[in-house]
Amino acid sequence: MMPLIIHVSVSEQRLTYGDFSAPVSTGAAGVGSEAGSGRTPLGRFCICSKHGENAPLNTIFRSRIPVGIYPTAACGDDAILARILCLDGLEPANANTRSRYIYIHGTNEVEKLGTPASHGCIRLSPQDAATLFDLVPLGTEMFIDE
DSSP states (O other), X not given: OXXXXXXXXXXXXXXXXXXXXXXXXOBTTOBOOOTTSOOBOOEEXXXXXXXXXXXXXXXXXXXXXXXXXXXXXXXXXSOEEEEEEXXXXXXXXXXXXXXXXXXXXXXXXXXXXXXXXXXXSEEEOHHHHHHHHHHOOTTOEEEEEO
16 A cells, blocks of 8 residues: 655645645745745655644744744744644755745634745644644655646
8 A cells, every 4th residue: 555645736725635635825926946935845745843743723833842822922924833744855956945944834824725825835724734743644755736
């Protein structure tokens, strides 16, 4: 039996993993791997680390550390909530993904899910981020396409 792969379709703004499917927001600036571009990279990746196990769904993270509870703590736009799954690029074109801090994470801007709105990350609702976090083991492969 082949292992499951996370798939993100930028055109559909959807993440799938086996029977799990959820709307996402990818980069508002489009796709690409340039540092500082705010774009979502394409290609093959793996989940290299996971952060936030058992944290409340409204936990705010900065630098992968819990720093407060939304909305009582200031977090601005593009807050990183609930869970973080860090991505490592597996191709030369996206090898800088980890150093760009591109994650799958929960967001406070759930009303924007289904449209490109992030700064390059893959945003999910906090509940969907927690569900995916529990489903996928470290090392799970991922594919992002247009």
